[in-house]
Amino acid sequence: MSANHVEVVPLSVHTGAQINGVDLRDPLSESEVAAIRAALLKWKVVFFRDQEMNHEQHVALSRQFGDPTPGHVVFGGDPAHPEIYSIAKFRKANSKRGTMPLRPWSGWHTDITAAINPPWASILRGVTVPPYGGDTFWTNLAAAYEALSEPMKAWLDTLHGEHAYEPPTGSKDSKDYDEVVSKSKLVSVHPLVRVHPETGEKVLYVSPSFLRRIPDLSPQESHHVLEMLWEHSVLPEYTIRFKWEPGSVAFWDNRSTAHLAPRDIFDIDFDRQFYRVTLNGDVPKGVDGKLSEAISGKVIQAV
DSSP, rough: EEEETTTEESSSSSEEEEEESTTTTTTOHHHHHEEEEEHHHHEEEEEEEOOOOOOOHHHHHHHTTTTSSBBBBBBOOOOOOTTOOOESSSSSEEEEEEEEEEOOOOSSSSSTTTSSSSSSSEEEEEEESSSSOOEEEEEEHHHHHHHHHHHHHHHHHOOEEEEEEOOTTTTTTTTHHHHHHHHOOOEEESSSSETTTTTOOOOOOOOTTTTTEETOOOHHHHHHHHHHHHHHOOGGGGEEEEOOOOTTEEEETTTSEEEOOOOOGGGSSOOOOEEEEEEEOOOOOBTSOOOOOEEEEEEEOOO
């Protein structure tokens, strides 16, 4: 697929494409924006190489595709650039015991699904990139849904999942993490299968790090169903593994993907510094046309 000089190179059967022929540091033309958005909707995550940007250029790029959120809904953003959220190897959290280091990774997840209107997209740029390690995975949740049996699809279409932003069980950082997130508690009930607002695709809306239970089922049933869905949704045929380089940019659709941040970087001495902008999203809609329900927390407002 191409539009003028834009080249879109698929990287796997279902997920991921590299886009060549554009300079993200300059304003994009209408045709370039349209070509990138079309590729994003088809391939769910798109990648760019050699795009060394500053914060201003990163924010300007993001605004061509939507309204940025104020950094991270829980942790905030950069004081000078509120749209920018730093994703460093370690971050600092202010707690009663002083400033504590926290590991930011949270396993397979879709960004901030505990909110009633999760960000619809994320744009992440690599600045300080280790020479090896630190790869990120994405999975196509629309392809995962489509591969299910028809009886399973019909049943899942009727179910909902409760998503919560809370400390990961058993984490050594849980006490400090809890102090940070307690002021911004987020809990929402989303359809287990959401309808993509642009493509009309049905998407298996499972985010392992935030999805806690299926309220419609007993605790035991919920546990086993979720384990099955998580295992299914990250099968290799739906995923892409991306090796970062300085200046690499990843742009993904949160409405149809989940991603896995790397944990191997904690086993090497190299630093890693990335920056992210997320774009304000809509309230998910189920197959029955009903919208998600907020249990705790406010709607994310754009900046």
